[in-house]
Amino acid sequence: MVRTGTYQFQATFGALFGFRAPSVAALGALAAWIAVILYASSNSIVTALVDIGQMNPVAGGRNAITYTNLYILGSVISLLPLALLYRRDLKRDNLRRLTRRHWSLLTVSAVLSSVLTPGLFFYALEHTTVTNIVLVGRIEPPLFLLATWFFLRERLNPWAMLAGLVALVGAIVIIGADSGMVSFGKGELATVAATLSFIASTIVTRAGLRDVPIGVFAVFRTVIGASLYFILVTAIFGADQFQDLFAPVLWQWVWLYAIVVIVLGQIAWNFGLKHARAGEVSLATSFSPMAAILIAMALLGEDPGPGLIPGGVLIVIAIVIGHLGRDTAKDQTAKSKDRHVVIRPYWEIPGWMPNHVAVRPLTSTAALATPPPGDKARSKGRTDRQTMPSLQRRHFPPLLNGKFQSS
Template structure:
């Protein structure tokens, strides 16, 4: 069984990762609905804070088991003070702030909006990669990034008026969409910091330390903002039952599959797999939550799809020119 699993092609790993990450937002929303149906003295045991804290804790335990061989004193001693600082910063951005914003967005807007708006992250990563990593990309990739960004903007500004709207100049923008955008920005910045300053840190050690940091950071922030009583339902059996599933399947297996695919695939295969993430997310929202796309989501989604196609053409062309550097392996948000 293990031998067969190790012989799986990179595309298969990428497909598994994309499918898992694609359903993450819908599963998160569904879990909060399950919690709302099983209140404890009027409180939802599967709340924002409980999901992020307990889910990260379960993921941390699973990651320690997977990467136990890399977690030795020598590996930790090789981490410099700068490594620790950057790990702390990445954990704050991608482990506490970004998931918190995405989860808050899921509470205030449709899952499809969060999925489509989060597609602003790949163009942001591309821009930051060109600025800070001197990455060279062709006009097709740049055009795809611009078109995708336009699609995200259309998804946001074409939303019908609602109660959770903020007036900005001549537009009314949804709070949930703005939170999802902010989450994508933080996630993109964390991605670049990881590529620039943590590329020499072993993957297993990086994932374990980052997850440990963001679990502690999120707990400290929530304790400071809401008080320790905010976690009074953290021992709920219902919460732990679902978080063991969420932390193990969504976080750990999803990450391991994606990273395994990255090692075994070329840039065009990674880019192609990544392009299916919003499609998987929208389908998951329909089948799990019964959420059908709105007119704004159809328009924005089609434009984003056009940008993805342009990007894929650019990646295929770049693969024919080995001297160029591709940044297509950068991926967008893959769920809370």
């Protein structure tokens, strides 16, 4: 069905434009790159919109395009597209399957990822540059690997850890090259706290929410996150913080943040994850820090200083190290699968025919414990000769170099 639809799309595309349409895998890779660019530009877009609000104040000289207004209004606007995008996940049966533990973990994840993390990042944007936020955020990959190893008992990939540390050194070089020393202010400290909050939310999600549909997770996190964020900001700063929520200048520009960054970013990312190869998605996400720095330079006129080139080279080296590690891990996994094979009796194969045998990775001993059909037939008064062909040598071709050769 999908293949037929793909062929029809390619035929229609070729008839309209005179050349063959790209494959779905190529479109998936393109979507992954678009999503990475959109997400990398999010901080720069938010900062640019706040600057526009400062240049166009409302009555009383207030700036209506604040970080809090953008987040609340953007979340509300994005709910309808998200609900349409994930309408299959938001069925009543899926919601009924969720236990009290699921809802509790969803709430914790929403507080961490949609209340605490954006609040800290907005505070960081008020006190430092987008470039510094991106660079300080390079502490996330190695810390995340350590967290998954410590809390989830996942295997620690040394190549990924080395790549994360090299990228972190590159970030330190860029930050410290201008002044000769690495200085941490309020913005940088808030970035560290936001990164830790994001890691914690990811750990909660991986530990207890793997079986929750992505649509339920995305919509619930948006609703609960925006609601709790509104309550928290109102309790701390007062209701006047949102008095300009319906200002025309805010509604004029909030669509850029809600539609481009939130909605289109998620659509492109989900399409890329579904159709692109894992290596292409990984390559695209690896360039996210450099893309964010370049976008901040182009959109906001930020200057990372003389450390951009040497630090950027280190970040690129880290990307190469990470991909070498992934290729090495794939090769080791493939070799391990070649060394561990199980020869299954042909009576266990659906629709078996003589001289057929199956080879599969050694993942369990369940197949070895399965009794032949002759054992089951004894209770019916039949003999093994009547129910199972004789196991002659000709039924099992010789195994040579891990592959079956015809005799």
